[in-house]
Amino acid sequence: MAIGNIFNIPVKTEISTSLQGLSIAVAGESKAGKSTFCSQASRPAFLQTELGTRNLTGITPLETPTFNDFKSAVNQLCTPKGREAFDTVVIDSMTNLLLIVDRAYAAKASEGLKDDSGHPLVLESASDAPFGKGTKLVKNAIATQLQKLTNAGFLVLTILHLEEKTDFDSGKKYIGPTISPGLNNLIERFVDQTIYLTGKAGKNHNLHFTPAGGYANAGGRFTMLKDTIPTDFATFEKVFKEGIVAGADKKAATVVEEERISVLESPEYDYIALKEELPILLQQIMDLDQNNGAKIQAIVASEIGSGQKATEIKIEHVENLYNIIASLKREFKIGE
Numbered sequence: 001m002a003i004g005n006i007f008n009i010p011v012k013t014e015i016s017t018s019l020q021g022l023s024i025a026v027a028g029e030s031k032a033g034k035s036t037f038c039s040q041a042s043r044p045a046f047l048q049t050e051l052g053t054r055n056l057t058g059i060t061p062l063e064t065p066t067f068n069d070f071k072s073a074v075n076q077l078c079t080p081k082g083r084e085a086f087d088t089v090v091i092d093s094m095t096n097l098l099l100i101v102d103r104a105y106a107a108k109a110s111e112g113l114k115d116d117s118g119h120p121l122v123l124e125s126a127s128d129a130p131f132g133k134g135t136k137l138v139k140n141a142i143a144t145q146l147q148k149l150t151n152a153g154f155l156v157l158t159i160l161h162l163e164e165k166t167d168f169d170s171g172k173k174y175i176g177p178t179i180s181p182g183l184n185n186l187i188e189r190f191v192d193q194t195i196y197l198t199g200k201a202g203k204n205h206n207l208h209f210t211p212a213g214g215y216a217n218a219g220g221r222f223t224m225l226k227d228t229i230p231t232d233f234a235t236f237e238k239v240f241k242e243g244i245v246a247g248a249d250k251k252a253a254t255v256v257e258e259e260r261i262s263v264l265e266s267p268e269y270d271y272i273a274l275k276e277e278l279p280i281l282l283q284q285i286m287d288l289d290q291n292n293g294a295k296i297q298a299i300v301a302s303e304i305g306s307g308q309k310a311t312e313i314k315i316e317h318v319e320n321l322y323n324i325i326a327s328l329k330r331e332f333k334i335g336e
Contacts, residue, residue: 014256015248017241019155020087023146025094025188027160027215028197029175033205033231035092037197038157040233042087047073049096060086067104067141070097074145075272078152089149094158098183101138102126109134127183139186146190148272158187162196162215175215185217193220197231205231223247271318278310278325285332292332299327 028034038044039056046053046061047070053061064070076082077089091097102125109126126134149156161178175196177184188194196215199205208214209224224243229235248255285292300310303324304317313321328334 014254015244016256017244019237019240020153021150021155022193023150023156023158023191025158025160025191025194026197027162027177027194027217029162029164029200031200032197033199034159034197035090037207037231037233037236038088038090038092038159041090041155041157043085044088044090044157045077045086046090046092047097048092049100050093052092059090064097065100067097067101070100071145071276074148075270075276077154078148078272079270083152083154087155089154089156091156091158093161094187095161095177095179095184097142098138098179098187101141102134102183105134105137105141109137127180135182135186138183142186143190158191160184160187160194188217191220193222194218195236199231207231207236271315271321274318274321274325275311278321281325281328281334284334285328288332295331296328299331300324303327 026034026038035046035052035056038046039053039059044059046056046059047064048061049064049070053059062073064073077086105126106123106128109129110121110123113121113123113129115121123129123134126138128134146156146158162175163178164173165176166173193209194215194217196208196213196218197205198208198213206213206228207230208218208228210227211218212227222240222243223246224239225246226239229239245255282296285296300308303320304310304313310321310324313324
């Protein structure tokens with residue numbers, strides 16, 4: 001859909017209390033009730049990078065032990081069928097997903113590196129690469145997946161593991177991530193809000209919106225009317241919306257409860273999957289013969305016009321993307 005005349009677009013005066021399209025980090029120590037809290041959200045799908053939902057019911061567990069598994073699950077969730085089936089996506093845990101992606105991109109981050117003897121250096125973790133090269137790879141990879149989920153209208157809850165630590169300089173105890181702060185902070189920069197859960201063995205379970213609860217990174221875009229509430233999703237949702245309403249009142253804005261966000265995809269085509277398939281297909285074709293470029297350009301031009309790039313096709317033209325991929329497969333007999 002074209003943007004049209006921008007001068008005809010009215011000034012936005014509404015603020016939504018809907019949780020759709022938001023990302024919230026649910027941080028806490030072991031047994032603080034993070035997974036249980038997330039399971040209370042509306043129609044949750046759990047992307048499991050670890051086993052932590054054995055005693056939970058009312059959820060759909062999707063095992064994603066590798067990053068490829070994770071991306072495949074995200075692609076399926078972001079289709080009209082996936083959006084109709086679920087309202088919430090829980091990444092359990094984001095801490096473990098960060099480690100999985102860090103290892104998965106280690107080889108790429110090692111490209112061009114050599115040890116003191118001049119031999120190729122292969123890192124165990126991408127984040128060990130100099131000049132932040134590997135950290136950037138990890139950040140971009142995970143950010144892409146989070147953006148897909150929030151753009152599709154899901155409430156995304158990312159579970160972060162914390163533990164008690166000791167500051168080596170002062171000797172003081174504090175609560176921090178179980179992984180390196182650098183990796184952990186990659187995620188907390190992307191989320192709209194970080195909440196901190198406390199309590200163990202079914203006792204004294206509370207949810208904290210601010211650093212006053214004991215975790216320095218708690219907080220985010222929204223200011224809540226309460227600092228601490230019981231760890232219960234219904235209570236959280238109520239207090240969260242009250243905070244949004246209070247903020248809207250200060251801005252003299254109209255508060256609305258938006259309807260479900262629809263996925264802007266044709267029911268016949270999976271735009272995200274097609275976008276990921278195209279570069280792989282193009283590489284396959286060029287591997288067959290480096291002179292196939294001209295044929296590829298001719299097929300693309302016949303569908304979307306000369307000088308246009310298939311890799312830049314927008315979601316509203318997903319049918320053109322599908323047709324180009326189908327034509328390329330026929331012409332070069334891919335998949336036959």
